Structures are given as structure tokens and as C-alpha cells.
Amino acid sequence: MTENDSAGSRKAVFVLGMHRSGTSATAGVLHYAGIDFGNRLLPGRADNPKGFFEHEEIWEIHETLLNDLGSCWDDIRPLPAGWLESEAAHKASARLEDIVDREFSGMQIWGLKDPRLSRLFPLWLPILKKRTIAPLVVLALRHPLEVAQSLHRRDKIGLSHALAVWLRYTLDAERSSREFPRVVQYYPRLINDWRAELERLSRALELKIPELPAASQIRIDSFIDKDLRHEKSYQQIADYGISDNLSDWCLSVYKHVNNLDESTTSQSLNDAYRSISNFERTLVHYSEFSGVYVKLKLEYEKTIEWFKDNRESQNSEIKRLNALNQEISKKKNYEIIRLRREIEHANADIRNLDADIRNRDRTIRELYNSTSWKITAPLRIVKKLFS
Known part of the structure; x- marks a missing residue:
């Protein structure tokens, strides 16, 4: 069982990071090391056979909230101004509070993972503060080109769009987690030596994780499969015909976040972000197009859901x-x-x-x-x- 340093102080480990960035691998190692991620975890699929380690009901609440805000998981636009005070956010918060009290009330430490947390993490802060739960953040990081290639392979998303989504998630996750204890989990390091990474992570977040029994280590050895890393960023982003600006923005953020534990400060990150301020202005310029895309996508997904919901009656x-x-x-x-x-x-x-x-x-x-x-x-x- 995992323990925390301060007796009586409740903590929650939040795994933030873009889709296909190793969030599942990070959460899986923590799960098998003894941190509870909830009772109803999403089952594995063909694109992630080892499992997602995402609470099924919390995942559904996050997805519904994004939809109610006129957004979706691969939307590159910032969330609407004042979204935390919206009726949709209050409704989602009430449901999340119920889950925390129902499933995690007696735990000194527990975990939560969903890539959407990169954008919705601020929603959780009042919930945690009300219950005197200290958030600990793991920023899962992977080279943006590898992420874009993986999304292109899985969802047929264009590389430029995928890189812009990576930039949006990474910026939002880093900005919203600055005030809390956090550590960057670089995906290749975890794949190559999960033991060293688990020790580094627990030390950075001041967790006490007892030495794992042989059975648990064998379980994690089986779980961390190097063959599941299909994409490797041997080429430069520019080699794929990506615009120089987008390429530079992604590489700048990737470099600064990757060095966050060692040398990067909030000020240097702010300086880097100011250098890519055109990213935000570009999104405003294309907001109308993005809005139409998201609207059509949501209508399509709702139609699919309708067919799924009515499948029984249709059958x-x-x-x-x-x-x-x-x-x-x-x-x-x-x-x-x-x-x-x-x-x-x-x-x-x-x-x-x-x-x-x-x-x-x-x-x-x-x-x-x-x-x-x-x-x-x-x-x-x-x-x-x-x-």
C-alpha cells in the first residue's frame, strides 16, 4: 500500500498530458505500485490494449462537459471565457464531488488520469480544496511529432492539426499546474527504465512507495511493452511539410517543459510563451472555421450515440x-x-x-x-x- 509523508494529509496524483503521450503507461505503473485510480476503469481497446486507467464515469463527465462548452477533445481553441462559472461546469463539478466522496473518501492517496484533465484541471481545484486534498501533478510528455504520428495513425488526424492539439494540451496543462508539486514524466525514460522513473517520481512528489514485491515488478515488466511504442521521432517536424511557425512553437514548448525539473523556471516559460503568442492569435483568426468543425463533429458523434442508444430497440x-x-x-x-x-x-x-x-x-x-x-x-x- 502506498503511503504519504504527512500523516493525515490527503493527496491525489493527477496525470496530465496530451493523448498518446504515455499517460496510460504512467498511470499504469502508479496503479500497479499501489495507487488507486478508482473502481470503474475503462477497458483496453485495440489502440491501447494494456488499458487506459481512466475512471469510466469521470471520463464521461469530462467528455460531456467539453461537449456542453461547444468543444471536444481535439479542439485547438481555448475554452470559452468564464467556463468555470458556467452551468455545465457546476453540473459537472457536482457529479465529480459525488464520485470523490463515494470512492475516494477513505483514502490518504489516490490517482486520476484522463488526457482531458490537461484542459479541465482547474475544475478540480475547488473540489480538492473543499476536502483538504493536496493535488500532486505528473506531466506526461512525449515528442510532439511522435504524438502527431500516433494520432494520425489512430484517428486519421492531419499532422498539423495534431501538433496544434498537442500544443494546446501542453500549454494548458503546464499553466494550470504551476502552483502545485509536479514532475515531468518523459515517455521514453519510462519505457526504458520504469523502476528508476518510479523512484524519481515518488521522490519529486514526496511519496513513500514501499519496495514492490517480485510479483508486482513482474506485472509492471509485462505491462511496460517497448514494442507498443510505434512512433519514434527520427525526423524533424519541418521534414513533414509543417509550417515553420508551428514547428518552432512545438519544439520551443517541448524543450522548456522537458527541462522543467532541472532548469526551466516559470519566468523562462513565460518568455517562451510570449514568443509563440501568435499561436493564440492564429487560433482566434481560425476560430470560425474551428467552430464549424467542432459543431459538425459533435453532431456526428451525437448521431452515432443515438444509434448506439437505440440499437436495442432497433434490433x-x-x-x-x-x-x-x-x-x-x-x-x-x-x-x-x-x-x-x-x-x-x-x-x-x-x-x-x-x-x-x-x-x-x-x-x-x-x-x-x-x-x-x-x-x-x-x-x-x-x-x-x-x-
């Missing part, structure tokens, strides 16, 4: 129609068989009638040709004259 209707079709087919087959039998009977009656007619004609011909018919011919004539 029931399909089953009903299939059963009705089978019943109609049965009745059709029965009617066909009945009509065929009636036709056979009618044909038999026609054949019998034809035989009767032929017999009658033959009898008449035989009567006309008989001797008696010929002898009595004068009598029939006389009868006709007197009648």
Missing part, C-alpha cells in the same frame, strides 16, 4: 419484422400448396368432364347410327307434323 424491431416476414412466408407457402392442390383437383375435374363429354358424343353417334333410330324416323316426322 427488437428487426427481430419483429423478421418474425413477421417468416410468418408471412409460412402463410404464403401454405397458400401456394393449397392453390396447387385446388388446381390439381380442378384439372382432374376437367379431365373427368372431358371424358364425360366424349362418352356422351360417342353415345349420340351410336344412337344416330342405330337401326332402331332409322326405323322410327317416319314416326318422329308424323309426331312433329301433329305437334
Whole structure:
């Protein structure tokens, strides 16, 4: 079990970072080292088979909040001004408070991971302060080109768009976490030597993590799979035709955040951010286009969700129609068989009638040709004259 240095002081470890930046790997190591990330974790998928370590209900609340704010996970625009005071934020906060009290109330330390926290971390600060929980921040960092390549492979997002999203997440995560104890978790270092990184992380955040038993270490060895790192930034961002400004902005932020633990100060970060202030102005310039993109995307996702939500009723209707079709087919087959039998009977009656007619004609011909018919011919004539 993980312990904290100050008895009675509650702490929560928040893993912030852009999608595909090693947030799952970081949270997974912490999880297997004894930090509880909640009871309802999202299951793994094809793009992340080892698991996400994201609380399913909290993930849904974050996603809903972004949608209610007219945004989405890959929106490059800043969140609306005053969003923390919006009705959507208050509603989300109330639901999150309920989860914290329900699942983490008795814990001295627990963890939370969702890339959306990079943008929504300020939402959690009043919740934590109200419960005297100290936030500890892990900034998961990966080279922006590797992130962009991974997003392009998974979601077919253009490299320029993916880099802009990386820049937005990284800027928001760094700015919102400055006041709190934090450490940068560089993805390749974690993949290469998770033991050293876990020790460095626990030391920086002043956590006491007991020496892990052999079974836990084997579990983490199996979890940290170097083969899952498909993208490696051998080339320069500019080699992919990315604009010089975007390339320079990403590399500048990456360099400063990567050195955050050693030499970078808030002032040097501010200086770096001022040098890329055009990024914000560019987003304002393209805000109308981005807004249309987000609106269309949200409508598409809502349509997909509607189909998912109504899948059961649709399947029931399909089953009903299939059963009705089978019943109609049965009745059709029965009617066909009945009509065929009636036709056979009618044909038999026609054949019998034809035989009767032929017999009658033959009898008449035989009567006309008989001797008696010929002898009595004068009598029939006389009868006709007197009648």
C-alpha cells in the first residue's frame, strides 16, 4: 500500500498530458505500485490494449462537459471565457464531488488520469480544496511529432492539426499546474527504465512507495511493452511539410517543459510563451472555421450515440419484422400448396368432364347410327307434323 509523508494529509496524483503521450503507461505503473485510480476503469481497446486507467464515469463527465462548452477533445481553441462559472461546469463539478466522496473518501492517496484533465484541471481545484486534498501533478510528455504520428495513425488526424492539439494540451496543462508539486514524466525514460522513473517520481512528489514485491515488478515488466511504442521521432517536424511557425512553437514548448525539473523556471516559460503568442492569435483568426468543425463533429458523434442508444430497440424491431416476414412466408407457402392442390383437383375435374363429354358424343353417334333410330324416323316426322 502506498503511503504519504504527512500523516493525515490527503493527496491525489493527477496525470496530465496530451493523448498518446504515455499517460496510460504512467498511470499504469502508479496503479500497479499501489495507487488507486478508482473502481470503474475503462477497458483496453485495440489502440491501447494494456488499458487506459481512466475512471469510466469521470471520463464521461469530462467528455460531456467539453461537449456542453461547444468543444471536444481535439479542439485547438481555448475554452470559452468564464467556463468555470458556467452551468455545465457546476453540473459537472457536482457529479465529480459525488464520485470523490463515494470512492475516494477513505483514502490518504489516490490517482486520476484522463488526457482531458490537461484542459479541465482547474475544475478540480475547488473540489480538492473543499476536502483538504493536496493535488500532486505528473506531466506526461512525449515528442510532439511522435504524438502527431500516433494520432494520425489512430484517428486519421492531419499532422498539423495534431501538433496544434498537442500544443494546446501542453500549454494548458503546464499553466494550470504551476502552483502545485509536479514532475515531468518523459515517455521514453519510462519505457526504458520504469523502476528508476518510479523512484524519481515518488521522490519529486514526496511519496513513500514501499519496495514492490517480485510479483508486482513482474506485472509492471509485462505491462511496460517497448514494442507498443510505434512512433519514434527520427525526423524533424519541418521534414513533414509543417509550417515553420508551428514547428518552432512545438519544439520551443517541448524543450522548456522537458527541462522543467532541472532548469526551466516559470519566468523562462513565460518568455517562451510570449514568443509563440501568435499561436493564440492564429487560433482566434481560425476560430470560425474551428467552430464549424467542432459543431459538425459533435453532431456526428451525437448521431452515432443515438444509434448506439437505440440499437436495442432497433434490433427488437428487426427481430419483429423478421418474425413477421417468416410468418408471412409460412402463410404464403401454405397458400401456394393449397392453390396447387385446388388446381390439381380442378384439372382432374376437367379431365373427368372431358371424358364425360366424349362418352356422351360417342353415345349420340351410336344412337344416330342405330337401326332402331332409322326405323322410327317416319314416326318422329308424323309426331312433329301433329305437334
